[in-house]
Amino acid sequence: MMIELKVNGRAVRRDAEPRTLLVDFLREDLALTGTKIGCDTSQCGACTVLLDGHAVKSCNLLAVQAQGKHVVTVEGLKDLVPEKLREEGLHPLQAAFWNEHALQCGFCTPGMLMSACDLLLENPDPSPDEVRHGLEGNLCRCTGYEPIVIGVRRAGKSLRDAGITPLGTPREGVAK
């Protein structure tokens, strides 16, 4: 059946079987391979994307369920924020992960970034424990969690200083 949705700001129209998972639609049909498949049991979170601004597991959603919605993958993350607020062309979350070495093999990173996006949207200044709880749906098999927690908090500060949410929308009165 015909599937129409928006991916990273662009309208997409493709024929796909109803049983096509969103993650396969993104990777196979649209060649957006930044979104990873890390398990077969919906537990690892490597396939996390934003669906209308909120983190969901794209392995646990049919492409057809996203009909008419806006999906943002890691490839579209930097475009959420205005160019002048990017650091070396990166979204503040990506820049913070880069600077804090918040990745080892990097396989969980796209999912971590998208979940962190949702977390910082909800809570612009999370404590380390709130970051751990907020990212409970994402596993890092390198077990490099500490720098991830630090990276997310650093990104939170950058976004607060810039007065924006991770989605690039204005945020007022959150600076601490």
Place this chain on the structure above:
Amino acid sequence: MTPEEFRYMRPGNLAEAVAALAEPGAKLLSGGQSLLPLMRLRFAAPKALVDLQDVAELKGIEERGSEIRIGAFTRHVDVAASAPWQALREAAEQTGDRQVRRLGTIGGAVSHADPAGDLPAALLALGARVELMGTSGRRSVPLDEFFVGPLMTAAQEDEVLESVFVPAEGKDSGSAYRKLRQEASGFALVGVAARLQFDSAGTCQAAGIGVTGVGLAPYRAGAAEEILLGTLVGDADVEKALGAILEGVDVAADAYASAEYRSDMCRLFAKRAIEAAKSQARA
């Protein structure tokens, strides 16, 4: 793995959803957070999926007389943020993880009837009921009669779970959900929800205790509730109630917990839930 082939249907209202269930082998798709993993492992292979996301009648939380109606398609994040009763909000907040709570729904969680589901425990403690809409009309089922076994409910093949009803929060009432997580999966090794209501003299007028993770299905600990009724819910009353919480239950044993450990933890987390509900009611 990709699920087996199915026909996809997306009804625009409740009547169309009920009609769509006439399709042979049809199953309802709500948030999909329990169903899709089963379909991907091919433990489930429905011939048709009826996606409920456009059915407006299934959404929202509102007052209905002395009850609060929660539409079946209300997501866990919205239950956690705006449902009545602390126990219900706590159970929603501890269901799955961030991504699962964004998509999963209360109706889906109740219909899936996971023996270790969090929301069923809270809803049982609150004395919730569900309304089902089928080809022969609407009917109401008390939740403790709705769960009939592991992943089995009293819903008929032509019925859509439409709403969950919980009583409005009264004065001098309190509720809480306490859970021992299985660390890797986050599922409840044991979860207990308690609801207490007192009169002006501090006597317990209503008590509800819902337990999950312990038996073949979430259950309401009626014998323990009876013991608390009419008491001040003092330490001795609570101890006596805890002694009855596993009455008639075949306690599960698995790789994560022996029956003995699970029983001990059930009593411990029940105690914590009862105490939290009591202090909330007295506050």
